[in-house]
Amino acid sequence: MEGQQLIDWSWIGDHLDDILVRTLQHLELTIIPIVLGFIISLILAVWVTRQPRVYAPLTATTGLLYTIPSIAAFAFLRPIFGLSLITAIIPLTTYTLLILVRNNVAGLQSVPADVLEAAEGMGYTRAQRLRRVELPLAVPLMITGIRLAVVTTIGLATVASILGDSFGGLGQFITEGLQTFFPTKMILGGAMSVILAFVSDFLLIRVEHRLTPWAAARAARA
């Protein structure tokens, strides 16, 4: 193959369907861990606000989970779940916890004490106070955590391609490109991941502004 170009645009033009499918798979590999991780970390964060002493061991645990290499986690989970999406999702979910627990706790702790006291004194039940006061006020810091976790997970999710072709995401292009010495695929996989990360981050910023009009009012004053 003499005169091979770094990027073969005609190949890309011929494989737009593939690119779309891989991108959707990649979104799946990102969104499922983020949603699961957010739910778990929210429960943990509420627990921390009720029992502050659990916070230190909890952050130690999420930090430890984060240090486990994904390949090692796949190797460990494969005998149980096989070469499945679940095997890919579990470590990707646990990786999000380090960021999400920390930010969700910070979000709940950012609710001013006088606001909590006023809510309690006016007759909010504990559940009402959590749902209508604490969680809405925690949104800005929670979304900061989600943005960070999304960008991180989009990068990490490329590794899932080693588990299987059927859900491999954009990482599949990178792996195949490496195996067949076809740089177009490698560059495509990498570039698409970066684009996906940028677009997701942008959209999340928009979501945050939509959810917290009051924060803009506060920022304008400060």
Next chain:
Amino acid sequence: MSAGPHRSAAVVEFDHVTKRYDNVERRPGSAPPPGAVNDLSLTVPAGKICVLVGPSGCGKTTSLKMVNRLIEPTSGKILIDGVDAGTRDVTELRRSIGYVIQQVGLFPHQTVAENVATVPRLVGWSKERQNERADELLALIGLDPAKYGKRFPAQLSGGERQRVGVARALAVDPPIMLMDEPFGAVDPIVRDRLQNEFLRLQEELAKTILFVTHDIDEAIKMGDLVAVFQEGGKVAQFGTPTEILANPASEFVARFVGADRGLKRLALSRVGDLPILAPASVKVGDDVADARKRAAAHSFPYLLLVDAAQRPLGWIAPDRIPASGRIYDTMADVVPPIVNRRTTLKDALSIMLDADVQAAISIDRAGTAQSLITVDDVVRLMREGQHGPTFGIEGDEDAAADSAGGPSADEIGAAVSAEAARTGDPVD
């Protein structure tokens, strides 16, 4: 004034209420426990403002928070219209009691209107009724609902936030309001305005209000009744502001209300409380002989020059009146201090002491001269209604001024300057 015609006020009774904190384990770095309360018994009649005042850590805030059970008493009960608050559902109890705190605690993520409608929302009013009520309350506290309703708390000034806090507490027309230093976080000028607005509001609402402050002046101004707390969570004295200022029950109370309690009492009375004494007035062009006669017949030797509408222009000193002829406007060289019926005697006295001629003229809305006020009138009113023993401050000779024989204006002036020199006194 009784709360008779008002539907919404309740009697609050503390019955041997005690709160102890000696068993509380404290983790290092945690906030110190709030003040304990020791065998508190007092009754706040319906529709009255009862101020709990005292130095910090004396249990006044603890007492307040036991009413809506943010703090549960160790022993004793709090009765609301005869019903033990401890037996009521705590959520329902809190929703039936207005609660205002110093830092206001408005919800930053909700608009002003949503904040005001907090309790109506909790108790399940319809959306329309919530909105209506929010508009009504914003108008009541002097904030245009159309302009302020959709703002967020961060877009309000400190004074506006405090007012919204009061409106929020009033939302379901609760019979009781608990106010914990509600005007403590704003500057003195705004505080004074908020206090006045609130007192005007209370004239209509006639709620039963428990009001915590560490500021004795605020207590005297706001309270129908004042409970002076002292260290250890005991009530040193419970009575009307006048009673407490005139007859402090102990040395602690005397010290807490301050050596200037005589002057503070002046803040409780207004010019309108004095008997009306028409000044000897003349107009430009009046006959001098006639004017002389009028001045001689009056207890106050100066003549008041007024215009055609009876508005005061200036004093004419007795020695400036010529033997014959007519009155000219150039004869009046000193403009009298002007007050009105609502001016406190403290302010009136202060104005008079500053003026060249130590008498003031009270005017009505049209500016017409109504009454003459002299320093002696003020002193006389203060002497009425003063009974019983007075507690002197150690080494304080001012107490001697309370003995027989009214102090002259000079003596009061001296007391005022002595007071000014003593402002460093640790009162709280």
